[in-house]
Amino acid sequence: MAARCLWRRLCQGSSFPVSYASRVMQKQCFLPNMDLVGGRFSGSHVHTEEPKTNPLVSISDEPEVLYRRLSLLVKGHDRAVLDSYEYFAVLAAKELGITVEKVHKPPKKIERLTLLKSVHIYKKHRVQYEMRTHYTCLELKHLTGSTAAVYLEYVERNLPEGVAMEVKKTKIEKIPEHIQEPVWDTLPQVEEAEVKS
Amino acid sequence: MQLLFQRWRQQVAAYFSTPAASSREAQQREVSTRRRGRMSQLIRSHIPPRTERMAVDQDWSSVYPTAAAFKPASVPLPIRMGYPVKGGVPPPKEGNLELIKIPNFLHLTPPAIKKHCAALRDFCTEWPSALDGDEKCEQHFPVEIETVDYVSAGTSIRNPKARIVTLRVKLSNLNLDDHAKKKLIKLVGKRYCKDTDVLTIITDRCPLRRQNYDYGIHLLTVLYHESWKTEAWESEKTEEDMEEYIWENSSSQKNALDTLLQIKATENVSNVTKEELLASEVVRNYRNSVIALKNEGETESNMSQYKESVKKLLNIQALP
Numbered sequence: 001m002a003a004r005c006l007w008r009r010l011c012q013g014s015s016f017p018v019s020y021a022s023r024v025m026q027k028q029c030f031l032p033n034m035d036l037v038g039g040r041f042s043g044s045h046v047h048t049e050e051p052k053t054n055p056l057v058s059i060s061d062e063p064e065v066l067y068r069r070l071s072l073l074v075k076g077h078d079r080a081v082l083d084s085y086e087y088f089a090v091l092a093a094k095e096l097g098i099t100v101e102k103v104h105k106p107p108k109k110i111e112r113l114t115l116l117k118s119v120h121i122y123k124k125h126r127v128q129y130e131m132r133t134h135y136t137c138l139e140l141k142h143l144t145g146s147t148a149a150v151y152l153e154y155v156e157r158n159l160p161e162g163v164a165m166e167v168k169k170t171k172i173e174k175i176p177e178h179i180q181e182p183v184w185d186t187l188p189q190v191e192e193a194e195v196k197s
Numbered sequence: 198m199q200l201l202f203q204r205w206r207q208q209v210a211a212y213f214s215t216p217a218a219s220s221r222e223a224q225q226r227e228v229s230t231r232r233r234g235r236m237s238q239l240i241r242s243h244i245p246p247r248t249e250r251m252a253v254d255q256d257w258s259s260v261y262p263t264a265a266a267f268k269p270a271s272v273p274l275p276i277r278m279g280y281p282v283k284g285g286v287p288p289p290k291e292g293n294l295e296l297i298k299i300p301n302f303l304h305l306t307p308p309a310i311k312k313h314c315a316a317l318r319d320f321c322t323e324w325p326s327a328l329d330g331d332e333k334c335e336q337h338f339p340v341e342i343e344t345v346d347y348v349s350a351g352t353s354i355r356n357p358k359a360r361i362v363t364l365r366v367k368l369s370n371l372n373l374d375d376h377a378k379k380k381l382i383k384l385v386g387k388r389y390c391k392d393t394d395v396l397t398i399i400t401d402r403c404p405l406r407r408q409n410y411d412y413g414i415h416l417l418t419v420l421y422h423e424s425w426k427t428e429a430w431e432s433e434k435t436e437e438d439m440e441e442y443i444w445e446n447s448s449s450q451k452n453a454l455d456t457l458l459q460i461k462a463t464e465n466v467s468n469v470t471k472e473e474l475l476a477s478e479v480v481r482n483y484r485n486s487v488i489a490l491k492n493e494g495e496t497e498s499n500m501s502q503y504k505e506s507v508k509k510l511l512n513i514q515a516l517p
Binding site for chain 1: 264299300302305307310311313314315317318319320321322323324325328331334335337338339340341342343344345346347348349350366370371372377414417418421422425426
């Protein structure tokens with residue numbers, strides 16, 4: 001509840017769009033004239049009519065998680081596959097309204113090994129293998145928890161075979177309440193009291 | 198051989214009985230007739246592939262709704278792939294293993310992606326418009342938690358690196374006074390970066406990510422509250438422990454005052470007190486220049502400032 005009140009204070013004055021809920025979505029920020037049915041409300045600017053209710057969508061009470069940046073590093077053996085995947089991921093992000101900050105391609109890494117060509121002796125004759133790993137990095141900015149969950153699930157389900165992905169999420173949070181003030185001011189006079197957790 | 202003959206007879210009979218052959222049957226026939234032999238070529242020439250019945254403006258997302266292998270009879274493109282024969286062209290798409298091996302994105306054409314996103318848009322929420330810049334984000338939400346998820350194909354979907362949690366916070370956003378800040382920096386050691394004023398805590402000692410996150414928050418809380426405490430032994434802090442140079446009660450102050458007192462004694466001026474000397478402007482300038490030199494290091498401006506203040510202190514005008 002405290003988290004929601006914080007949200008309300010934060011969102012004072014800024015207009016918020018109509019909240020679409022997610023399959024288990026968090027409640028969006030509130031304007032003072034809340035208490036509408038289902039927690040849905042209309043922002044003062046764009047939408048003039050109530051959106052059609054999607055029966056699959058349900059709103060939950062938890063406050064929305066905020067991700068300042070989502071960094072997708074895709075690794076694969078084939079540059080063409082990664083390029084196609086990057087096109088797909090960028091288009092999906094644009095369609096869902098996510099800002100793509102940067103798309104860059106770190107240089108490839110080649111891992112080489114040298115083995116003996118023959119089963120027995122013939123040390124001078126070897127064979128060399130290499131494994132090439134190509135990278136593509138996609139950086140997205142400013143996502144909410146629901147949007148991130150939806151986008152990541154869509155993009156991860158369509159990951160082609162033989163391609164790996166690392167998703168780095170940077171979540172932003174407020175300072176927890178127990179760090180706002182030093183606790184020694186409020187403790188009673190007992191010195192060397194129980195250790196504060 | 199007997200079996201093959203019977204199957205061939207059955208298939209030809211089936212073809213003549215159902216004129217509209219479905220694509221799956223055609224493909225099965227193609228798969229089974231990929232074995233070498235004249236009869237297979239005869240069959241293939243009889244049954245046209247599905248591509249010849251495809252309209253130009255068809256709905257492609259119903260041909261490839263999900264990820265599927267490349268089917269040459271279902272893709273109406275004249276693709277060639279592979280190493281060309283000497284003096285020739287790459288092999289065609291029929292029976293081309295290279296095309297089947299490589300992952301294809303035929304199920305993710307732009308119209309298909311737009312359709313999927315239109316259906317998914319209902320589940321997305323908007324970023325609050327009040328937090329449009331990094332500075333605003335930091336002002337309202339100063340703590341940053343970084344976690345990494347790993348997706349790869351293998352015998353196991355778990356990755357032990359996924360439990361690592363990195364907590365970053367700027368000390369200027371925490372409620373700390375001077376002593377608390379210095380004590381926190383000493384407690385934390387290498388985890389604090391002086392240039393960016395960021396404290397980084399990386400936890401991975403617990404097996405689960407949620408436990409590591411809780412432990413990180415616990416560490417931050419403990420550091421914060423311990424740094425506000427003043428222990429009895431902290432009063433024994435010596436000059437070597439100090440993080441920055443303090444001029445009061447230092448040897449530089451003593452030397453300056455002694456020199457000035459001696460100068461005043463030789464000039465037979467009436468006794469000026471130490472407080473008067475300390476409050477005078479020349480001594481103030483000298484103090485500021487010495488502090489700047491010690492704390493910031495030697496730069497051109499610092500050295501010239503020190504030179505000017507010493508000249509004023511000792512009343513030497515002659516030297517340039």
